[in-house]
Amino acid sequence: MKIGVIGLGYIGLPTAIMFASSGHQVVGLEIREDVVRKINSGKAHIIEPEINERLKAVIAEERFYATTRPEDLRGVNVFIVCVQTPLVDDKPDLSYVENAIRTIAEVMDRGALVVIESTVPPGTTVKMARLLETLSGMREGIDFYVAHAPERVMPGRIFRELVYNSRIIGGVSHKSAILAERLYRSFVKGEIYITDATTAEMVKLMENTFRDVNIALANEFAYLAQQYGVNVFEAIKLANTHPRVNIHVPGIGVGGHCLPKDPYLLLSNAKKEFGLIRLARRINEGMPKIALALLFEAFEQLNIDLATSIVTILGLAYKGDTDDTRNSPALKLRELLEGKVLEVRTYDPYIRGTHNSLEDAVKGSDAIIIATDHREFKNLDWDKIGKLMRTKVLIDGRGIIDRPPRGFLFKGIGRGDV
């Protein structure tokens, strides 16, 4: 097959590489010129295990290249849409998907298969198929085919999960789903389940909403544990010994491109709702404030003047071992602190523009707030760090410190025991 992948981000680039290494000829269309240049030089612009080796291999075999020119998609049999679907002013911004569809309409031949991998509100894939019909004058299910194949991979494990995860494929027509199933079989070893496009859209959104609501429940438990003098992590470990209980991990918040917006995408086309999903969102969005309250409490206990204090945030990424800062609670925390304290510093080994070294970031600082569970932060030498600080306050927003380090005033989300 000749495949065109539209949007070479966290999902599109690994997907393009995967199809190319499974024997297809792949062209990646990307609007960002800097990204195209970097990719064609054999270097990925995102952090993901194995990505650079795999990218170099498919470029060397001449199975893949990136381009900004839509004309390069002429002659393609399969289009895969992997563009972003963010929220803007609390509403889904589907303009990237729509633009991709308009590009496809200009270059698509009869018989083409169009797969939307981007996460979209229920009803979008059918709407996009109708738009393609209007723009091309051809009929879906007869002249061209449209399916939704939502992506379920977890950053950090993308190349493994692309192969071994099960997939849901929803066709606008049944034939579209069958064609898409055949396509994904070129590398998927997991199950492939076929359904209609709107069900597939809802399944994807339900999965992420399930996770978000469960994290909100864990966060509520953490807040209660703080008041009851309980270590919530110990309590969760014990509760999870029940055969039907699986409480998630509480923390400073829920970031990333997906979980903070997918529950809203799920609600966006509905007229009525019960409110649970929205409440869970509000709880998770409010968690940076809970971490901040712990900091203020600690400063009050030590009589530290907030206005002249220096606070260091460890981690800017939305979760451990990634460089992705989209919707990161650490950014929200920084925003909340700015203007209230004398200086807010950040250190993230994966992110340029933060302090160059941990030592640099903590020297003379009054407090450290752990906002990301990077591997590097799990076994730090707290004695050494403490010696560099002006005042030794440590707030754990990610439950990665089991025993409070000596000499520190330690507080943590869910740590009512300290």
Ligand SMILES: NC(=O)c1ccc[n+]([C@@H]2O[C@H](COP(=O)([O-])OP(=O)(O)OC[C@H]3O[C@@H](n4cnc5c(N)ncnc54)[C@H](O)[C@@H]3O)[C@@H](O)[C@H]2O)c1
């Ligand atoms: N990141 C994840 O972990 C993840 C996992 C599963 C599903 N998803 C979903 O997949 C989709 C993509 O997410 P992502 O994280 O890869 O986003 P991303 O922002 O990393 O990548 C999207 C890319 O598409 C490009 N683009 C936008 N419009 C374009 C156009 N018209 N033509 C060519 N290129 C265009 C952008 O420049 C960008 O590089 C979203 O809907 C997301 O919800 C993401």
Ligand SMILES: CC(=O)N[C@@H]1[C@@H](OP(=O)(O)OP(=O)(O)OC[C@H]2O[C@@H](n3ccc(=O)[nH]c3=O)[C@H](O)[C@@H]2O)O[C@H](CO)[C@@H](O)[C@@H]1O
């Ligand atoms: C249903 C599901 O599994 N979906 C996954 C999810 O992937 P993700 O990269 O967004 O990763 P998460 O691990 O969910 O983290 C998000 C944020 O929640 C915080 N968190 C997490 C677990 C917890 O118990 N307590 C927390 O506080 C964490 O720190 C981070 O800020 O969406 C992708 C895109 O759709 C999916 O493809 C992928 O399958």
